[in-house]
Amino acid sequence: MTILTLDALRAAYSLPQEGGKALGDAAIAEQLSVLPAWSYTDGAIRREYKFNxxxxxxxxxxxxxxxxxxxxxxxxxxxxxxxxxxxxNTHSVNGISINDFIAAAKLDMVFDR
Ligand SMILES: C[C@H](O)[C@H](O)[C@H]1CNC2=NC(N)=NC(=O)C2=N1
Structure with a gap:
């Protein structure tokens, strides 16, 4: 799998994944490297955001x-x-898809200046 940069994730849009294949553990770990605040546990990529x-x-x-x-x-x-x-996670592939990373990158973009 090609790993997308943070800028590429921010610029991308989620696409329907029906009929697609979930990403494997190696691809998930590599793609997570551009989103260091996120981790992969219990079948989902996760982050906690803190506020005042x-x-x-x-x-x-x-x-x-x-x-x-x-x-x-x-x-x-x-x-x-x-x-x-x-x-x-992506229900339609029963695992993780690129859409999870695209959405994560966009949430980080509005959280962090
Ligand atoms: C057609 C449309 O892409 C699907 O219904 C979307 C909607 N939102 C979704 N959200 C999540 N988390 N996983 C999905 O598979 C999913 N599928």
Whole structure:
């Protein structure tokens, strides 16, 4: 598999993966190297974002909703007072696809300046 750069992930759009194949562990590890805040555990790529208060936390959740609706690719979220846990996998391949990395790169882009 070709590893996409962070810029390439940011510029890409999720595509339907129905009928596609999940990425293998080696490809997942290589693609994760451009997203160092993310890890691959329990069948998903995951990151925790931290905030100062609940208002910021929910504002970020709303930003996620906007981005993710545009990508048509939906994470599991764990929302608490000052943290948002995000987990992506691709149901349609029963594993990880490039869409998970594209969506992760876009969330990081709005979180970090
Ligand atoms: C057709 C469309 O691409 C699919 O229904 C999308 C919608 N959002 C999705 N989100 C996630 N996390 N996995 C999927 O396989 C998925 N499939």
């Amino acid at each position: 208060d609940y208002y910021e936390t929910i504002a970020f959740v709303n930003a996620i909703a906007w981005i993710i609706h545009r990508e048509d690719h939906h994470p599991d979220l764990t929302v608490s007072y000052n943290r948002v846990g995000v987990a992506f």
